Amino acid sequence: MKKTGLIVNPIAGMGGSVGLKGTDGKTYNKALELGAKPTTPKSIDDTLALITRKDLYFVVAPGKMGEDFVRKFDFQYEVVSKIGEETNADDTKRIVGEMIEKGITLLVFVGGDGTARDIYDVLGLTIPVVGIPSGVKMFSPVFALSTAAAAEIINNESGQFIEKEVLDIDEQAFREGKLGAKLYGYLKVPKNVNLLQGKKEPSNVSKPEELSKEEIAQYVLEKMEPDTLYILGPGTTLSTIAQKMNVSKTLLGIDAVVNGRLVGADLNEKGLLELIKKYDKTKIILTPIGGNGFIFGRASKQFTPEVLKLIPKENIIVVATEDKISRLECLRVDTGNTEVDENLKGPVKVITGIKTETIIEVK
Amino acid sequence: MTANLHMNENPYLPDEKIRRAAARGLENLNRYSEWKYLIELKTLLGEYNHVSSERIVLSHGSDMLLREVINIFSGNRKIIMVSPSFFPVAHYALKQASRLTKIQISPSDFRLNPQLLLNELDEPALIIIDNPNNPTGKILLENGFAEKILQNKNALLLVDEAYFEFSGRTFAGMIDKYPNLAVARTMDKAFSLAGLRLGYLIMGDYFKDHFSDFPAYLATPTLFAAIEALRNTESMMANVDKIGREKARMEIELSKAGIHVFQSSTNFILIKTKIPDFAKKLKEEGVVIKDMSGEWLAGYYRISVGLPEENNVLLSLVKKLIN
Structure with missing residues (x-):
């Protein structure tokens, strides 16, 4: 049997129906005051009703966080942990931890971006997940396209996985109509790319994600110049470049290499400034955040205006897979310094493969 | 419903006369289509587009011709395309191109900045632009911009005008002047013949030289329907x-x-x-x-x-x- 964790955020999505963008923090109580009703029961019921696999053994959270839904169906399951009347992020994290101890090899979760972040905090890239969309904000591309797509992913899970971004949306800014997304981490998801949000290109015509990253890495390596400081931004595309160089890179941090050798790991602004001053020439290689296209000002706050003022625009190399770039309206910058932002704006060539590039506006 | x-x-279904012509094409299904009908169709297309019929090559679907252009010309040229554009051709270009540069058009105006494209013409290039663009429906190429491209010796320009009859905009009138221009058309859309698939390419001299041996056999129902449709376009x-x-x-x-x-x-x-x-x-x-x-x-x-x-x-x- 395949031990599969199931956890439901019972309050995810409640803000949407009453015009609130999320249920983080105090907004949950406000949503209740406005008459918000839970939306997760329908999402999880719809998905469970479409699961046809007979080899699943569910390890579920208690009551409204899982058990109440599974027991309506003909699944084998056991319940872990306990919860009170009101639930919060700590419950999610604690229960996922207990599920890991029970030996789950897949975690199905229902919620939005906030739930994905809680799960990432505990799981990291250890166990794959299937995200059933039910939140108000689901900008993270870890979610299935729909409840039916989630069921299909579970039914056809083949053991192949890819890493997708977990985003941290600034809820206050989002409520004010601004999109402020930071890269929070990565979760491992089954490789049914056409069923994930923002990942639906038919596989027979698109370039596989991993091949695209390999090509980008090969291109970048071929073009690397000696005695030049290369600062590598966060993300799995940059990790692939580092792997090709046999350099150990931090996934979410900013690292630096010279002549194929790591000279700085998980650098902050001070570390970056010191290194830049040491070398005659510096180049930054980075990839935009999927979904919103930020290259500076979100995923990598370490690239401060002071750092960016020292790097000529032509020495900023943007890389992205074909799939990611084709789904962006534009690239974005928001460093907090208007002058620096203005200098970065305009068309930029993004390396998308060994022989392909896309010219796109930075706004 | x-x-x-x-x-x-x-x-809308095509006119009854056209449907009957297609049906007549079924009467000799064991035979290849006759050459004289291919000539007649090319003549009618020449008249319809005010170009010499020698400049026309036919195929089942204009996407087949777009792919053939990519096959013939992308070996030692980079392809320049707009993104997004007609997806089947964009995917094919991604697979086949020795090098591919995409220029992204963005909401809300989806404007193609001419200078971005012209900057890329410092080496041999095949530029493919759907005009109007699919899926935005926007006209991307104006006459002045097209002429700047065509006056560059490095450039071959292929304009996909699948929606010409709706947009009323065409570059077919420049075909005699510019050997490096080709215009792709279809009878699938305005002529209501999607089920029969008739595409054609109007070629400048440079393209024409490379298409002399392109196989031209088409299904007889397609030929008959297209001929009838062009006899009376009302x-x-x-x-x-x-x-x-x-x-x-x-x-x-x-x-x-x-x-x-x-x-x-x-x-x-x-x-x-x-x-x-x-x-x-x-x-x-x-x-x-x-x-x-x-x-x-x-x-x-x-x-x-x-x-x-x-x-x-x-x-x-x-x-x-x-x-």
Whole structure:
């Protein structure tokens, strides 16, 4: 049997129906005051009703966080942990931890971006997940396209996985109509790319994600110049470049290499400034955040205006897979310094493969 | 009622005479089509486009010709395309090109900055532009811009004018002047012959030299229907006119309903909405539209203009979803 964790955020999505963008923090109580009703029961019921696999053994959270839904169906399951009347992020994290101890090899979760972040905090890239969309904000591309797509992913899970971004949306800014997304981490998801949000290109015509990253890495390596400081931004595309160089890179941090050798790991602004001053020439290689296209000002706050003022625009190399770039309206910058932002704006060539590039506006 | 509004098809059947001509083409199915009919079709297409019939090459579907152009010319040239553009050709270019540069056009004006493209012409290049663009419906190429491209010795320009009859904009008139120009057309859309697949390429001299041995056999029903359709284009033009009026009505009604509608020069409309699962909800009610999140941006949908009654169903469903 395949031990599969199931956890439901019972309050995810409640803000949407009453015009609130999320249920983080105090907004949950406000949503209740406005008459918000839970939306997760329908999402999880719809998905469970479409699961046809007979080899699943569910390890579920208690009551409204899982058990109440599974027991309506003909699944084998056991319940872990306990919860009170009101639930919060700590419950999610604690229960996922207990599920890991029970030996789950897949975690199905229902919620939005906030739930994905809680799960990432505990799981990291250890166990794959299937995200059933039910939140108000689901900008993270870890979610299935729909409840039916989630069921299909579970039914056809083949053991192949890819890493997708977990985003941290600034809820206050989002409520004010601004999109402020930071890269929070990565979760491992089954490789049914056409069923994930923002990942639906038919596989027979698109370039596989991993091949695209390999090509980008090969291109970048071929073009690397000696005695030049290369600062590598966060993300799995940059990790692939580092792997090709046999350099150990931090996934979410900013690292630096010279002549194929790591000279700085998980650098902050001070570390970056010191290194830049040491070398005659510096180049930054980075990839935009999927979904919103930020290259500076979100995923990598370490690239401060002071750092960016020292790097000529032509020495900023943007890389992205074909799939990611084709789904962006534009690239974005928001460093907090208007002058620096203005200098970065305009068309930029993004390396998308060994022989392909896309010219796109930075706004 | 079901309505398929996702393939940019013409909702009107071709005239009865054309359907009968296609049926006549079934009478000798054991035989290849006769050469004289190919010549007749090319002659009629030449007259229709005011070009010499020698400049025309035929195929089942203009996408086959676009692919052939990529096969022939991309070996030692980079391909320059707009993104997004007609997806099957864009995917083929990605597979076949020795080098590919895409220029992204962005909402809300989807404008192609001429200078970005002209900057790329410092080496041999094959430029493929769908004009109007699919899926945005926008005219990307104006005469002055096209001439600047064509005057560059490094450039071969292929303009896909699949929606010419709806846009009224063509570069076919420049074909004698510029050997490095080709224009792709189809009878699938305005002529209502999608089920028979007739595409053609109008070629400048440079393209023509490379297409001399291109196989030209077509299915006889396709040939007969296309010949009949070109003998009298009035019914086609009447349908184009009806579609144009319906498009204008839909644009107004969708806008009134609060949907963001982008100006289109084709028989389809690009819209943007935040209604969750918009296409899925319409499909549940029998109306199929194209959800662009599959290959492009989330929240964008392409809707073909259908019959008035189909459009009415769509509009009432949209109003219901919004309320």
